[in-house]
Amino acid sequence: MIHQTSLLAVAIFVFFAGLVLGISFYLGRRAKSVSGYFAAGGSIHWAVNGVAFAGDYLSAASFLGICGMIAFFGYDGFLYSIGYLAGWIVALFIIAEPIKRLGRYTFADALDSQFNSRGIKLAAAVSTLVVSCFYLIPQMVGAGALARPLIGVPHNIGVIVVGCIVTTIVITAGMVSTTWVQFIKGSLLVVLCAFITLLILGRGLTTRPTDSAGHTCSIAARNVSPDHLPGTVLPAEGAWAGKPYVRVTGANGVVTVWRKEPNETFSETQTLTVRSDGTTQVNGLPHGRNPGEADLQPVGYVSKLPGGVEATGALGPVAFLRAIQDSEVVLWRSDKISEADGSTTTIYYQKPTAGKDFMAPGSSPTFAKVRGAKFSDKLDFLSLMLALFCGTASLPHILIRYYTIKDELSARKSTVVGIAAIGFFYVLTLFFGLGAMTSGALDVTDSNMSAPLLARSINEFLFAVLSAVAFTTILGTVSGLIMAASGAVAHDIMTNLLHMEMDEHRQVRAAKLTALGVGIVAMALGILFRKLNVNFLVGWAFNIAASANLPALVMLLFWKRTTKEGISAAILVGMLSSLAWILLSAQAYRDVYNLDPAKAIVPFSQPAIVTIPLGFVVLVLVSLLTQRSHGKTASGI
């Protein structure tokens, strides 16, 4: 779909960007010392840190990805909300206090606090860099992908704009400015989503959705008998043979595609054809918005409401969910047909689905196997839920936030504030996603646009604000990731591992130069990976973080015989095994290598259920084997 650029969105984004840059320059003087730069001098108030946790954690994947998945598939997107929030339990009850007590600036500090081991420093720094990199790619590619529809600039410009702003934020005042950017972003996101949710409930559900100007949205035809097809049916030849579609030539010569339904009727589809010369056609016409051209139509509406009513009027939260469950909604799915002339047609077809079906796990392709009979089919789901649960408290850019506060009590308090803000936001995601699903405004080609388009269906100003906040969302998370990665290089590797002699001033300068380098790498990654579907990389980052870092953190705290060799080995084995598993999985075969996923070597895509236990086993075995040669263990922690 071609989206109209909102100048207001650009203006609001420029205002937000100016605000955060202004704050960063103003706070620059507080980041002159190493402690000031890496940990904001431990002076951040616990409540501010709690909201900053939300700003750090609620990435574009959380905000746009989850809303989009719920809008397209229903409850399955909400499974991510549940898993992402549940992970904070590990942070609060197991990790928060000790990580604050043991560390200074980075995750490696805490792991190495009793050992002074070069192996631990190196392993933890590498793990931080790998996890941060996997997390950075989707954020930066997401910035580029959202740049055109949201603020009207090309992909690469979007990546460079975000990269430059974030790098400036980090370089000017390190963790001080990063904290305030995350605080502003977290507050804006939660308040705005709460407000829009109230509007969704106030609007209720209708079988005739309208846009913000009050025009009724177009509704694609269904249950059309063969006699009423709008033209002559072409023979099913070539790649079209045996497919559940017919091509119909209308009076104007334009070919449209209709899907055969099981009840011998036909339903209207939308098609996007990419020819071998790169030109595109929509529904048989050149893609565009001028006369003689066509664009994909917005979709998503309730086809049947309980009691056969046309509109429900305003609903409370429980009544809204109950009404969705008892309704039928027209969802859209896609299919691809490649022809001999090198053109590929993507067919978007209607799939009326009962609320009872999509409001339970297993309605999306990602989790469909959970409804299968075989135990092995369910392992992907179980493994991903485990990775989300264990991954949160192992993400380096989250852990470093604990060093910005005063003490262990503040660590607990700020985690509780973080859980409250993040939990509230995740509750809203279900209403947001379902509101988008039934708004008549969805883009069939891009689920990530669901939340902004929902806002546009309410009014243009909300779209502008939400688009600007979506872009600001990327700033908050990326600044945290750059801080974590630059801390791993400048503090863990240069200062602690290589013992480079530097006074305080030079250490801060080295950290800033490293942040600049990481920022440039982040921009390059955002441009290099622009053609890759990168949303799944966040899930991979959780798997790698959980497999590499969690066994080391937990065993350090709870097993007195843990040795430095055990910790290093667990980090390296957990990281490499989860990385190898991911690269040999069906998901990588399909989304990265464009190979047949059935040929993948590993039996399921999400490794956590295997590689987290492997990390624990390796740590125990190596620690037991190294007890006698090295007397120093984790006792006393």
Add this chain to the structure above:
Amino acid sequence: METLGLKTSVAKDQEKKAVVAHNRRLGVLLFIVYVIFYGGFMALSAFSPHTMSEPFLGGVNVAVVYGFALIIVPLLLAFIYMRLCRKTSP
């Protein structure tokens, strides 16, 4: 006086260790409570998916109610934890 200072320091150290141990035990206990709750959700989703579609509270199905509970319960457990955690004396 020096001996007294040392004794005070040792006593403070012991007190801190006791507080850390108490808080850790409490954290682990509440963590186990949540793990059982979360595990129940995973098991029900994987091995009895039809149960998740059944109407439960106020007509809303088990999947939605359980999902919301998994998001809200951490906050309740967090308040309990904050209430029962001990602090070291300044």
